Amino acid sequence: MKKQIHSTSVTLKAGLLSGLIMLTPLFAAAQKAHPPAGHQHSPSATLVRDVRSATQQFFDVNNATALGYGPFAGCVSGPDHGAMGIHYVNPNYLNGQVNLSQPSALIYEPSNGALKLVGVEYIVDAATWLASNQGPPVLDGQVFLFVGAPNRYNLPAFFELHVWAWRDNPQGAFVDWNNHVSCEGQ
DSSP: OHHHHHHHHHHHHHHHHHHHHHHHHHHHHHHHHSOOGGGOSSOOHHHHHHHHHHHGGGGSHHHHHHTTOEEEEEEEEOSSSOEEEEEEEOGGGOSSOOOTTSOSEEEEEEETTEEEEEEEEEEEEHHHHHTTOSSOOEETTEEOEEEOSSOTTOOOSEEEEEEOSSSOOTTOTTOSOBTTOOSTTO
16 A cells, blocks of 8 residues: 555656646746736736735734734845845635735835835745646736745745735836845844
8 A cells, every 4th residue: 555655646746747847838938928027017007906905904014913924034135136025924825826815925124123014925836726727827917927946935836926016116016026125124
């Protein structure tokens, strides 16, 4: 019985790897059809507006923690510019689904001992998503970016989309790093 379980596990892993390799052209085509947000200069005003509407209650970080959000990985600075801030993640929303009104992470900038809501991040486990979908998630026309494993967060491969709903980003509303966000106010 052990041998059969091990064999099934190896077959499943090989199948997932094969599936990811086969989907690589789809990801590339999706990126060409919908370039990464950093390359778009006309962000979806509707998506930004809808995210603002869904998250305005989280200006007070206490409202976020009361609903299950908690800090993850400290304040995240860019590798060569900008920052993301402090992610407050709700594990209940890391379920392989995309729901505009339930972002996986709220992003706060530390400033003079307080936290300012600057944006959100939608995070979807890649294996869970790809088990029932043929391409990356898309929210209001914005294609999620694929982050493979291993990665700096020590997470399995995932898809992500940042929405800078509460802080202007000169590179675009859906780019990972924001030059107008800093971790220096901790």
